[in-house]
Amino acid sequence: MNYYELTFTYNSPLEKEIVNDILSAELGEIGFESFVESAEGLVAYIEEKKYNSKILTDQLALFPLPDVVFNFTEKLIEGKDWNEEWEKNYFKPIRIGDECLIRASFHEPEPGFRYTIVIDPKMAFGTGNHETTYLMISEILQLDLTGKKVLDMGCGTAVLAILARMRGADKVTAIDIDEWAYNNALENIRLNGVSHIHVLEGGAEKIAEDAPFDYVFANINRNILLNDLSVYAEHMQRGGTLFMSGFYEEDIPAIRSAAEQQGLIFQSFTVRNNWVAVQTQKA
Secondary structure, eight states: OOEEEEEEEEEOSSOHHHHHHHHHHHHHTTTOOEEEEOSSEEEEEEEGGGOOHHHHHHHHHTOSSTTOEEEEEEEEEOSOOHHHHHHHHHOOOEEETTTEEEEETTSOOOSSOSEEEEEOOOSOOOHHHHHHHHHHHHHHTTSOOTTOEEEEETOTTOHHHHHHHHTTOSEEEEEESOHHHHHHHHHHHHHTTOOOEEEEESSGGGGGGTOOEEEEEEESOHHHHHHHHHHHHHTEEEEEEEEEEEEEGGGHHHHHHHHHHTTEEEEEEEEETTEEEEEEEEO
16 A cells, blocks of 8 residues: 655744644544654655645644644655554553553563553554543543443544453443444454453444443544534433543633533543543533
């Protein structure tokens, strides 16, 4: 499979990590699959058949941070095992204190963590996902999920579903609309030897199959969250809790307003490098 490699450079008063994380999220909206930080900015990869320079230029023009002007170069790279290349060279372990380690199967084990989750992340685990995954894992680590029904919506690698089971959840449902994510979730669940996780391929229409839920974790993006919030709320237990991530701090007012329109009580939020996780509860 052929890919385009695009190298983005920019000048900004903001920290490079913040700009790169938001840039990777914006590029992910238009089909880019993996991202690597460089000394000057970000390198991003997209399948040849998905690349459209006009769509890219329009997306960059709508970049949500001020005073960031991008330049980029593109290069077509032919025939390579990109999943293997990206996994081995760019995916780094995620450590949440001494509580949880997320590492790939090709990383060396690290002792001293209460929970270790081993995943084979493939290409779609972009830089921004590290921040939102960190936030959501941190929330799960504070919860007593014993005997609870949990939904991991937009599950991707299924890392949240796996940790929920490790934390005592009785039944866990993991849903993703992407066929790759569905298969990768099944693979990672087997890799970690956990059970009672029901993986479904599809969108919000699949939620009703296993509802209602005590906890819903939706780590997706602002637009999908706003569109599907009513479905999440409908299929939660009374008093159930919804955690959402995948958006920026400046998006909190829109997320909060939409949640309150569905009868959800806004409770708190946490921030990491401008990425946010919010907690709401069904009255």
